[in-house]
Amino acid sequence: MSVSAERVRDLAFELVGVRSPTGDTARVARLYARRLTEIGMDVMVLDDHFPATPTVIGRLRGGERGPTVVLNGHLDTVEIPHAAPHIDGDVVCGRGSADMKGALASAAEAVRVLGEQGGFKGEVAIVATGLHEAPDGRGEDLTHLLGEQGFTADYAIVCELAAHEAIVAHLGSATFEITISRPGMPMHELEAPRGTPHPLLAAGQVINAIARRTAELAETEHPFVGAETFFIGEVHGGDFYNRHPTTCRLVGTRRWAPTNSLAAVETELRELLAEIAKVTLCEIALDLRLVRGAYEIDPSHPLLLALQDSYREVTGRELAQGGLKTVADGAIFAAAGIPSVYHGPKGCGAHADEEQMPVAELVRAAEVYVTLLNRLLS
Ligand SMILES: [Zn+2]
Known part of the structure; x- marks a missing residue:
């Protein structure tokens, strides 16, 4: 050689x-x-x-x-x-x-x-x-x-x-972008009628749900690749200390084991978000995009x-x-x-x-x- x-x-x-x-x-x-x-x-x-x-x-x-x-x-x-x-x-x-x-x-x-x-x-x-x-x-x-x-x-x-x-083996990976919104314009916090949906509080619920799911995922070690993960890297929302906001955006990753799939991960995440949307009266949109399987x-x-x-x-x-x-x-x-x-x-x-x-x-x-x-x- x-x-x-x-x-x-x-x-x-x-x-x-x-x-x-x-x-x-x-x-x-x-x-x-x-x-x-x-x-x-x-x-x-x-x-x-x-x-x-x-x-x-x-x-x-x-x-x-x-x-x-x-x-x-x-x-x-x-x-x-x-x-x-x-x-x-x-x-x-x-x-x-x-x-x-x-x-x-x-x-x-x-x-x-x-x-x-x-x-x-x-x-x-x-x-x-x-x-x-x-x-x-x-x-x-x-x-x-x-x-x-x-x-x-x-x-x-x-x-x-x-x-x-x-x-x-290696994990699969997708990026997610979750957009939480309510109808109407941003307004003075005191002008917002009682019960106006609050995208930042809804985002808090999403973050908590992701943290809970992360802890659950951490309990299962897959051979060679370890535990699946759910990770938030960005939170964007609100523009002024006393304005009631209309949107909040969360960005992160979801990584899964070869025994799981993008489709299953997506279904699970959509169900989680639908529940929070129902409770908070916010609209929650998900953009989940494959990086690699x-x-x-x-x-x-x-x-x-x-x-x-x-x-x-x-x-x-x-x-x-x-x-x-x-x-x-x-x-x-x-x-x-x-x-x-x-x-x-x-x-x-x-x-x-x-x-x-x-x-x-x-x-x-x-x-x-x-x-x-x-x-x-x-
Ligand atoms: Zn490279």
């Missing part, structure tokens, strides 16, 4: 150098597409449905028929200001270095090595998207690619998270075992099975019927003020990808 630390570092640094917040990734997508072409891949840049976030698809075919394995990642980053990209010793620093342009550099390097080796069956593909990070991205482009566009594969490797763990893979699935074997071969260590609370794109592949695993290089500072990715991790991930691709395509 001849993974080049220099090449993978330089590509990671080059990708990090192009700003690409969620929804605005065209420049970095075209750069990545050029680099994939240079390593011998057939590359398409799909920009008809999502022109501001083109999907990059690279393909490299082996000599004989065989399965298709796709390496997947996102080129968008969270839009949080970051110091200018730089290389600090053996660490690539900059927004997106850890989440997850470094991983896409590792994927490209793995395909380059596989192509140089030759003699593999089937096909390896790389798919890079630009609508990943919520709330602006919810994987719409990847969902569209695997749905309407009919892209398919036999196995998917989602190149982030799980650097030193074999993920067998829950994910699980059979702990004895051949793809997962092949990943564990490949990790052991490269590192000499065991890749223990575990679970995650965060969501990612394995759920989209799984929902499309494509078995998927998570594996990426381990950086630090995803979504934090400072992101860093050690070059050694980029190399390790690329080596695991090469080993895994050789197993799946031989």
Whole structure:
């Protein structure tokens, strides 16, 4: 194996150098597409449905028929200001270095090595998207690619998270926005007739109900993913100390285990809100939007075992099975019927003020990808 630390570092640094917040990734997508072409891949840049976030698809075919394995990642980053990209010793620093342009550099390097080796069956593909990070991205482009566009594969490797763990399950996640309102205009508190519905007091009841439900959920630990959660992050309401308000808005998340579903979560939340609406005489509207579904893979699935074997071969260590609370794109592949695993290089500072990715991790991930691709395509 001849993974080049220099090449993978330089590509990671080059990708990090192009700003690409969620929804605005065209420049970095075209750069990545050029680099994939240079390593011998057939590359398409799909920009008809999502022109501001083109999907990059690279393909490299082996000599004989065989399965298709796709390496997947996102080129968008969270839009949080970051110091200018730089290389600090053996660490690539900059927004997106850890989440997850470094991983896409590792994927490209793995395909380059596989192509140089030759003699593999089937096909390896790389798919890079630009609508990943919520709330602006919810994987719409990847969902569209695997749905309407009919892209398919036999196995998917989602190149982030799980650097030193074999993920067998993660929670699903949705954002909620609850709008509580009453008819009429805001008015002086003393002008409001007795019994005028009060959206802030109704919001208090909703918050209490969510707190009670959170405590109930905390009692059930699901294997690998722990307890489901219900979380409020924002409360907005009222505009003056003695005005009787007309609206209040609550924003947060609901996360569920693979044994539960978005539909069931939605039904439960709507029932809870309907009851409070009846008691408070307020109108309560719910906007519940999927971020990603829950994910699980059979702990004895051949793809997962092949990943564990490949990790052991490269590192000499065991890749223990575990679970995650965060969501990612394995759920989209799984929902499309494509078995998927998570594996990426381990950086630090995803979504934090400072992101860093050690070059050694980029190399390790690329080596695991090469080993895994050789197993799946031989
Ligand atoms: Zn990410």
